[in-house]
Amino acid sequence: MKAGPRKTGAGPRKAARRRGAAEGEAPVVLVVDDFEDNRALYVRFLGFSGFQVAEAADGHEALVKARELQPELIVMDLSLPGLDGWEATRRLKADPRTRDTIVIALTGHALTGHEEGARAAGCDAFLTKPCLPETLVDEVRRLLGTPSQGKSGR
Amino acid sequence: MGVAVTTSPRQAPRVAPGSTTESRLALAEFLLAVDERGACARRAVDWLAEQGARQAACLAVDPELRKVMPLAGRGLPEARLARLVVDLDDRHHTLAAALVARRPLTLHAGASRLLDLPLKGDAALVMPLLGAVGKEEAPAGLLIVSPPRVPLLHDARWLAELLGHRLARIARQALQADNERRLIREQMLLNAVGDPIILTDAEGRMLMANSQAERLLSSREGESVGRRRALALNNMLFSSALAHAAFHQGTASRRELLLVDPEEGSDLLFEMVSTVVADAREGSGIVSVLRNVTDLRRATEQIDENYRRIRVAEAEARSERDRLDLIIDSVADPILLTDPSGAIVMMNAPAERLFTAARDAPADTAKRVQANDAHFTSFVSNLFFLDEGTRRRGELGLVDPQTGAVLPVEAISGKILSEHGEVTGVVTILHDRTEAVEKTLLYEELKRASERLEERVREATAELVTQNELLRRQRIQLEQASALKSQFLANMSHEFRTPLNAILGYTSLLLHGVSGELSGQQQRDLTLVDSNARHLLSIINDILDISRIEAGRMPVRRSRFALGALLKEVVAELEPLIARSRLSLRKEISASLPPLWADRAKVKQIVLNLLTNALKFTPEGSVTLHASIRKGAGEATIVVTDTGIGIAPEDQHKIFEDFRQADSSPGRQYGGAGLGLSICRRLAEMMGGRIVLTSAPGKGSRFSLVLPLARRPR
Numbered sequence: 001m002k003a004g005p006r007k008t009g010a011g012p013r014k015a016a017r018r019r020g021a022a023e024g025e026a027p028v029v030l031v032v033d034d035f036e037d038n039r040a041l042y043v044r045f046l047g048f049s050g051f052q053v054a055e056a057a058d059g060h061e062a063l064v065k066a067r068e069l070q071p072e073l074i075v076m077d078l079s080l081p082g083l084d085g086w087e088a089t090r091r092l093k094a095d096p097r098t099r100d101t102i103v104i105a106l107t108g109h110a111l112t113g114h115e116e117g118a119r120a121a122g123c124d125a126f127l128t129k130p131c132l133p134e135t136l137v138d139e140v141r142r143l144l145g146t147p148s149q150g151k152s153g154r
Numbered sequence: 155m156g157v158a159v160t161t162s163p164r165q166a167p168r169v170a171p172g173s174t175t176e177s178r179l180a181l182a183e184f185l186l187a188v189d190e191r192g193a194c195a196r197r198a199v200d201w202l203a204e205q206g207a208r209q210a211a212c213l214a215v216d217p218e219l220r221k222v223m224p225l226a227g228r229g230l231p232e233a234r235l236a237r238l239v240v241d242l243d244d245r246h247h248t249l250a251a252a253l254v255a256r257r258p259l260t261l262h263a264g265a266s267r268l269l270d271l272p273l274k275g276d277a278a279l280v281m282p283l284l285g286a287v288g289k290e291e292a293p294a295g296l297l298i299v300s301p302p303r304v305p306l307l308h309d310a311r312w313l314a315e316l317l318g319h320r321l322a323r324i325a326r327q328a329l330q331a332d333n334e335r336r337l338i339r340e341q342m343l344l345n346a347v348g349d350p351i352i353l354t355d356a357e358g359r360m361l362m363a364n365s366q367a368e369r370l371l372s373s374r375e376g377e378s379v380g381r382r383r384a385l386a387l388n389n390m391l392f393s394s395a396l397a398h399a400a401f402h403q404g405t406a407s408r409r410e411l412l413l414v415d416p417e418e419g420s421d422l423l424f425e426m427v428s429t430v431v432a433d434a435r436e437g438s439g440i441v442s443v444l445r446n447v448t449d450l451r452r453a454t455e456q457i458d459e460n461y462r463r464i465r466v467a468e469a470e471a472r473s474e475r476d477r478l479d480l481i482i483d484s485v486a487d488p489i490l491l492t493d494p495s496g497a498i499v500m501m502n503a504p505a506e507r508l509f510t511a512a513r514d515a516p517a518d519t520a521k522r523v524q525a526n527d528a529h530f531t532s533f534v535s536n537l538f539f540l541d542e543g544t545r546r547r548g549e550l551g552l553v554d555p556q557t558g559a560v561l562p563v564e565a566i567s568g569k570i571l572s573e574h575g576e577v578t579g580v581v582t583i584l585h586d587r588t589e590a591v592e593k594t595l596l597y598e599e600l601k602r603a604s605e606r607l608e609e610r611v612r613e614a615t616a617e618l619v620t621q622n623e624l625l626r627r628q629r630i631q632l633e634q635a636s637a638l639k640s641q642f643l644a645n646m647s648h649e650f651r652t653p654l655n656a657i658l659g660y661t662s663l664l665l666h667g668v669s670g671e672l673s674g675q676q677q678r679d680l681t682l683v684d685s686n687a688r689h690l691l692s693i694i695n696d697i698l699d700i701s702r703i704e705a706g707r708m709p710v711r712r713s714r715f716a717l718g719a720l721l722k723e724v725v726a727e728l729e730p731l732i733a734r735s736r737l738s739l740r741k742e743i744s745a746s747l748p749p750l751w752a753d754r755a756k757v758k759q760i761v762l763n764l765l766t767n768a769l770k771f772t773p774e775g776s777v778t779l780h781a782s783i784r785k786g787a788g789e790a791t792i793v794v795t796d797t798g799i800g801i802a803p804e805d806q807h808k809i810f811e812d813f814r815q816a817d818s819s820p821g822r823q824y825g826g827a828g829l830g831l832s833i834c835r836r837l838a839e840m841m842g843g844r845i846v847l848t849s850a851p852g853k854g855s856r857f858s859l860v861l862p863l864a865r866r867p868r
Contacts, residue, residue, distance in 0.1 A: 035652055035656075037653075037656040037660075038652065038655055038656055038659065041655075041656060041659040041660055041663060042659075044663060044668060045659075045662075045663055045666075045668060048663075048666070048668045079648075108648045108651040108652050108655065109644075109648050129651045129652065129654075129655040130651055130654050130655035130658045130659070130691055131655065131659075132658055132659060132662050133659050133662055133663060133666075134662060134666065
């Protein structure tokens with residue numbers, strides 16, 4: 001089952017675009033996943049696709065990195081040790097410093113209820129594993145409003 | 155007639171030349187004082203004689219007889235005078251004519267003889283006597299005087315005027331007195347009748363009533379309000395009865411009339427007999443006689459009522475006796491009534507069978523009857539003479555008179571006591587114990603059987619309870635197992651997904667050239683890894699769907715969507731598969747399909763699955779995708795037809811079960827987890843639809859998805 005983001009808050013996207021444009025740099029994406037193989041996969045493909053990428057293995061680390069790096073977008077796995085993805089998102093969206101950051105929830109749990117829970121926590125979009133790296137990049141670009149750079153897709 | 159009639163002037167001189175004034179005054183005084191016509195007439199003729207008349211006579215008119223009769227005479231033979239009766243209506247008689255003409259008449263000598271007047275042939279003067287009746291003058295009589303000479307003629311004329319008025323007055327007075335007397339007598343007569351009598355005119359107005367009628371109908375001054383009302387009511391009732399009375403020629407009408415007694419206020423019932431009476435002068439009227447029948451009616455009613463009561467009582471007594479007879483006869487047990495001497499007074503039919511024998515019965519029967527009788531008599535006499543109580547119960551050894559079989563009988567006797575406590579009889583009921591004895595045996599057998607049955611039921615129940623408990627535990631275990639299975643599958647799918655994500659991801663990474671350019675062989679090998687990993691993912695997704703459906707976590711999300719667009723989407727997604735299969739796909743999709751109200755994702759999943767299957771199981775030929783609406787049935791149908799291998803009838807139901815393919819052998823030709831159609835069936839059912847299959851081996855298959863049309867208002 002594929003579940004794509006259908007609705008996105010207008011505020012965060014505008015803020016991200018403005019900042020990205022002002023600094024003239026590639027947008028920063030933070031990938032949060034406790035399974036290293038998957039994390040590395042997305043980090044590599046996002047880097048390959050031209051983004052600045054940071055990574056975090058759990059919720060606490062994600063909060064620290066988000067405040068420190070101020071990324072435009074966070075890819076958030078929901079099942080995390082310690083502080084899980086839902087709670088981490090809630091805290092990010094409650095913090096004025098990170099409130100405008102776009103959050104994509106990514107989970108292997110395709111059961112109904114996970115998506116609703118994620119949106120309730122403040123996630124802007126929802127993707128289910130397995131999620132091909134090019135699918136993720138397409139979604140990131142859509143949310144940031146940046147056009148495809150022609151390198152992705154077959 | 156040869157009679158010379160001379161007329162004289164009518165006016166009489168006020169003072170006659172003949173008689174003295176004194177003499178006339180004396181006569182006038184006398185005449186006014188006397189009330190009798192005969193006396194007046196006699197005095198008048200005597201006075202005329204005193205004045206010189208040799209013959210004189212006075213005649214008077216009898217108004218009823220219409221005749222002129224002699225009253226008195228002087229110088230005339232009495233016998234002849236008595237015969238001088240003249241019919242007033244005889245116009246040819248000179249005297250009658252003179253009276254009717256009201257003119258004096260002078261008869262010459264000889265004329266009186268011709269007329270057969272008792273005048274010895276002398277000339278005479280005939281004076282008509284006229285009297286006032288109301289304002290007119292009517293003939294009252296005749297005065298005959300002879301000789302007709304002056305001054306006697308003047309005296310006669312003077313006398314005639316006075317006498318005429320006087321006689322007429324006396325006659326009238328006599329008539330009035332007569333009438334009054336008659337009225338009083340009639341009233342007395344009417345009042346003497348005890349029944350009210352009323353005379354009414356043709357319009358129903360009361361003309362006359364006797365005192366009894368007046369008491370009921372006529373009000374007097376100063377009466378009480380109650381009485382006035384009663385009288386008014388009576389008048390109304392009487393008038394109404396009279397108005398409704400039917401009169402036939404010559405017969406009296408009889409009606410009942412209910413009036414109120416004005417004094418007592420009680421009802422009075424009358425029989426009203428009304429008769430029409432007619433009188434030439436008075437016209438017709440109705441005489442009603444009321445006969446008081448109040449008491450008569452009351453007595454009649456009382457008699458009727460008494461008679462009715464007697465009849466009812468009689469009928470009750472008869473039915474009571476009949477009922478009693480019926481009851482006694484309908485009792486199957488013998489019943490006997492014995493008098494104090496011990497003799498049987500009455501018995502019912504069953505008792506007769508035991509205690510009586512026909513005359514021509516066999517000797518044995520008669521003997522048995524005697525024996526029975528002896529037993530019974532002895533039992534009853536014990537009650538009469540020995541026992542203090544009023545009831546006795548005991549066993550009697552009787553025999554059947556016909557067969558001689560022993561009859562065990564229970565006898566119950568009761569004394570019948572009079573009001574004074576004397577024994578007037580004994581009633582005995584005999585109860586055949588044969589059946590009771592048999593029943594007891596049967597009952598005991600039944601009881602034993604019942605106990606055996608109960609024992610078995612108890613055992614079976616205990617077994618059942620054990621079984622139930624086992625089943626209940628099994629059910630719980632099964633439910634737990636099912637829940638565990640669903641949970642396990644959900645978890646497993648997650649556990650599968652995470653590594654699969656890495657496999658698919660890194661394959662994709664490599665294929666994208668992230669790690670550098672690949673050789674042609676490497677590219678082909680990685681593509682195989684990729685397609686197999688994707689197949690594995692679809693199987694995992696199917697398992698996940700089944701577990702979601704089973705766990706009830708697959709909600710139906712309906713929306714309005716165009717079916718045509720959805721089918722195009724499906725065909726587009728399957729384009730690579732279609733291209734690879736080299737089959738032709740025919741699309742028969744109606745352009746005028748209305749929007750569907752259903753779960754779009756589920757419909758798409760079903761059609762995708764059906765079409766994929768058709769492509770997968772069809773080696774050559776074609777696949778047709780057809781969509782249409784059956785408005786009458788309110789259904790939309792999407793049909794996928796193929797020219798593939800087909801499905802045997804015995805396998806057609808299996809393919810909709812979980813993890814089943816028609817060919818489940820290990821060496822089967824087609825892959826797949828066998829979950830697709832099972833999922834499709836469940837999804838269709840969740841939306842209120844169904845999947846219908848028609849197929850035959852080698853002839854292809856035809857899968858129809860039937861969905862109910864939208865009911866939702868736009």
